[in-house]
Amino acid sequence: MSTAIRIKLSLMMFLEFFIWGAWFVTLGTYLLHNLNASGTQVGVAFLTQSIGAIVAPFIVGLIADRYFSAQKILGVLHLAGALLLWRASSAPDFNSFYPNILTYMVLYMPTLALVNSIAFRQMQNPQKEFAQVRVLGTLGWIVAGLTIGWLNWEQTNSLQATFLMAAGAAALLGVFSFTLPATPPVKSGQSSSIGDLLGLEAIGLLKNRSYLIFFLASIAICIPLAFYYGFTNPFLNEVGMKGAAAIQSMGQVSELLFMLAIPLFFSKLGVKKMLAIGMGAWVLRYIFFAYGNGDSNYWMLIAGIVLHGVCYDFFFVTGQIYTDNLAGERFKSSAQGFITLATYGVGMLIGTLLSGDIFDKYTLGSDSHDWRMIWLIPAGIAAVVLVLFLLFFRERSGAVATNSTEAPVAYGETSAVAPG
Structure with a gap:
């Protein structure tokens, strides 16, 4: 794997998990303080992760593995996600916030598999090479948390900005995805049952x-x-x-x-x-x-x-x-x-x-x-x-x-x- 490809994959991982860490960690605080949500509503909001995890195999298995290159699907999902995060940031109450974040997580969770697929397909020896790239994802999550703390958004009741920060990073990754190495579908023409997916x-x-x-x-x-x-x-x-x-x-x-x-x-x-x-x-x-x-x-x-x-x-x-x-x-x-x-x-x-x-x-x-x-x-x-x-x-x-x-x-x- 060339140095240029390694750098691209590392940046992809950094942005992928920076986006998630930018809003997910403080979501409960935001809902309780900014939208006056109940504990049950906070639970329902975090439930979107589970719904996205259940839906993800269908998006990856039915679309990315068969019809379109993984990097293109990744770009489209993140660009759509940027719009949804921006809309979520301006939602005045939980009822208007929830549809945006639910749709967002349905689109985001499949990208976790897509970034891995893109990375693995470029590697001659994933057992040795993948960790060096994947560690940038954890670093992205850490940097997101440190940024929120450094800007003091929790103490100043400014957590709305976390969604805008995540939206900006999602838009950046969406555009950047189209420059990633080509990762064409590997199961074109094959069929799978729901059980397989x-x-x-x-x-x-x-x-x-x-x-x-x-x-x-x-x-x-x-x-x-x-x-x-x-x-x-x-x-x-x-x-x-x-x-x-x-x-x-x-x-x-x-x-x-x-x-x-x-x-x-x-x-x-x-x-x-x-x-x-x-x-x-x-x-x-x-x-x-x-x-x-x-x-x-x-x-x-x-x-x-x-x-x-x-x-x-x-x-x-x-x-x-x-x-x-x-x-x-x-x-x-x-x-x-x-x-x-x-x-x-x-x-x-x-x-x-x-x-x-x-x-x-x-x-x-x-x-x-x-x-x-x-x-x-x-x-x-x-x-x-x-x-x-x-x-x-x-x-x-x-x-x-x-x-x-x-x-x-x-x-x-x-x-x-x-x-x-």
């Missing part, structure tokens, strides 16, 4: 009892994950943290560092311990949030944020490696699509609706909430999932793929993931 052909993996336990745990652990996405930023702002969005970017730094260390931990600890540590970190993080504050226990807030790397990488990245190892060569792609549908589709759907209801239930006043209870509930859910997982999951060394005679693959072959 959703990865349902990998459903045979559930015949493996241990994988079934992992699969159910993945759905269940996404319920407390939804609390983090939806209400961490409002919580940190309410308890007095200055520049909360910028400080939250420490979670992505942690994620990046732990992701680099995953191969070492994986070889030393194995699947079960890795997954258990990831779930245990969720319990500990929410306990820190429940008892942390802006005064003497400020360190708990920081610790809860920094734990993000363990929470996300040890469970979700390890889970994707585990899935990849069991699936075999034939079912690799469909198996990853299947687990993504289960987690970001089903699990996050349940979690976003539940978290909104819990937030409303423990609202004490217009600007006051019983955050201890709001965080102890997802801590309890994660603890139950952890205990059941430890009781019923059985790790088998040298596991063989259930749907293929292929041997298990190495860590480096696992698919890429978005920031958690």
